[in-house]
Amino acid sequence: MANQLGIYGEQQAAQYFLSRGGIILGRNVRYNCGEIDLIVQMGGEVVFVEVKTRSSWDFGAAESVTPRKFTRMKRAAAAWLEGQPYRSVRFDVWVYVVDKGAVExxxxxxxGAS
Structure with a gap:
């Protein structure tokens, strides 16, 4: 169930960025050093996105992106960027709460997003 919820959230996040003119460059990109849920080109900038999906507001989401998690995300981003032409990067956290249809x-x- 939790995995299905996560997949649903990642689909919602992709739609969110696409509707704002983004181009999806990668999904669920994994390296030994870390992983990235979504990689999006927004204009000339590459955005590395950590997607958090919750069934309700009862569970923290953005707060779960700890400094350790962020470090692993940065390492994975550095691995992905090797040989890529992109110079401008950004790291985002995208939270979707299913029972409210709410996005942060x-x-x-x-x-860390806390």
Whole structure:
């Protein structure tokens, strides 16, 4: 069930960025050093997105992006960027709460979304 919820949230996040002119460059990109849920090109910038999906507001989402998680995300981003032409990057947390259909988008996080 939790995995299905996560997949649903990632689909919603992709639609969110596509509706704002984004181009999806990657989904569920994994390296030994970490993983990235969504990689999106927004104009000339590459956005590495951590997607958090919750069934209700009862469970924290953005707060679960710890400094350790963010470090692993940055390492995975560095691995993905090797050989890529992109220079401008951003790290976001995108939270979807299913029971409310609510979205919280934290742009430009730098070590945790809390």
């Amino acid at each position: 988008h934290y742009e430009g996080i730098d070590g």
